[in-house]
Amino acid sequence: MNGTRAVITGAGSGIGRATAMLFAARGAQVAALDKSESGVQETLNMMGGASAGHLCMAVDVSREDEMQTAFSSLSMKWNRLDHVIANAGINGVWAPLTELTAAEWDHTMAVNLRGAFLTLKCAVPHLSAGGSIVIVSSINGNRMFSNTGATAYACSKAGQVALAKMAALELARDGIRVNVVCPGSVATGIAESTIQRDLDRIRPDVHFPRGEVPLTDGKPARPEEVAAVIGFLCSEEASHITGTELYVDGAQSLMKG
Numbered sequence: 524m525n526g527t528r529a530v531i532t533g534a535g536s537g538i539g540r541a542t543a544m545l546f547a548a549r550g551a552q553v554a555a556l557d558k559s560e561s562g563v564q565e566t567l568n569m570m571g572g573a574s575a576g577h578l579c580m581a582v583d584v585s586r587e588d589e590m591q592t593a594f595s596s597l598s599m600k601w602n603r604l605d606h607v608i609a610n611a612g613i614n615g616v617w618a619p620l621t622e623l624t625a626a627e628w629d630h631t632m633a634v635n636l637r638g639a640f641l642t643l644k645c646a647v648p649h650l651s652a653g654g655s656i657v658i659v660s661s662i663n664g665n666r667m668f669s670n671t672g673a674t675a676y677a678c679s680k681a682g683q684v685a686l687a688k689m690a691a692l693e694l695a696r697d698g699i700r701v702n703v704v705c706p707g708s709v710a711t712g713i714a715e716s717t718i719q720r721d722l723d724r725i726r727p728d729v730h731f732p733r734g735e736v737p738l739t740d741g742k743p744a745r746p747e748e749v750a751a752v753i754g755f756l757c758s759e760e761a762s763h764i765t766g767t768e769l770y771v772d773g774a775q776s777l778m779k780g
Contacts, residue, residue: 524758525550528601530594532584532642533611535562537711538659541746542608542753543570549754552576554597557611558583584611584638594645603651606757609642609683610659617672628675635679636686643690643701652698655757658687659749662707665768667776680705684768691766700765702756707772708736708743738773 529546533539535557543553547570555570557563560581567579578600582593597604615631616623639658646656663670664677665684684703691701735741749771755761756769770776 524606524754527551527605528554528603529606529608529757530554530556530597530604530642530646531608531610532556532582532638533659534566534579535559536566538706538709538746538749538753539608539610540566540569541750542610545747545750545754546606546757547571547575547577551606552578552601554578554580554601556580556582556584556593584609584642585633587641590641590645594649598649601649604646604649605651605654607642607646607650607654607656608659608753608757609639609656611638611642612659612679614673615675615679617670617676619672620674623672623674631675632679632682635676636682639683639686643686647694647699650697650699654699655761656687656690656694656699656701657753657756658683658701658703659753660684660687660703660705660768662705662770662772662776665705665776666770667707687768688766695765700756700761702761702764702766703768704749704752704756705768705770705772705776706744706749707770707775709746709749710743711746735778736773736775737778744771744773 529551531539531543534543534555543555543566547553555563555566563579567577570577580593582589612635616627660683661680663673664681687701687703752771
């Protein structure tokens with residue numbers, strides 16, 4: 524990874540920040556993108572700042588104009604990209620299907636699925652042969668469907684996996700790999716982006732006395748544990764892996780599928 528260049532969205536906190544820190548520690552130059560200007564600036568400082576060759580930009584991944592501007596700016600600073608991590612996302616509104624508004628559905632889809640699409644669309648022209656893309660999806664909508672009310676979120680995350688598989692085949696002739704990481708519960712701030720409404724009346728009565736993550740007695744993963752898998756998928760050790768999703772959930776989805 525030493526000497527490579529990586530773009531990471533949602534890098535202002537959580538998995539995105541942990542991934543940025545990992546890549547920087549392994550010698551990559553990192554462009555950290557996030558809607559939160561303060562968050563992404565903090566990540567830049569933690570990586571060693573601009574003097575270490577890193578960049579940061581405040582960008583809304585759901586806005587095509589902002590994404591095009593960001594990647595145009597990057598192309599003037601860097602002559603290539605080697606890794607793209609489409610990580611930005613929100614939980615959005617969790618509510619009964621009949622109470623979920625179209626606007627709430629659209630907002631979740633805009634950030635999670637449209638944002639991943641725009642990240643790939645804008646990045647691919649700048650990716651070098653042998654480059655890698657990793658989309659951060661979720662166990663929700665892919666191997667687990669028991670989070671009641673998470674309809675928009677789960678559908679957006681399922682769509683990300685389909686996007687990765689379509690892109691993997693399309694970009695294989697260019698030597699670009701596309702994979703997906705599907706985390707379970709992770710100790711990040713994404714819960715702050717969740718609005719839950721009237722879920723008790725539709726939630727199944729299921730109790731897990733030792734928590735929902737069997738491997739760790741209910742404890743969620745650390746962001747660094749997901750970042751490590753992303754780092755593997757971008758490494759030479761994963762040179763023949765593309766179009767594949769890896770689950771990082773401590774068996775959570777196997778118990779709650």
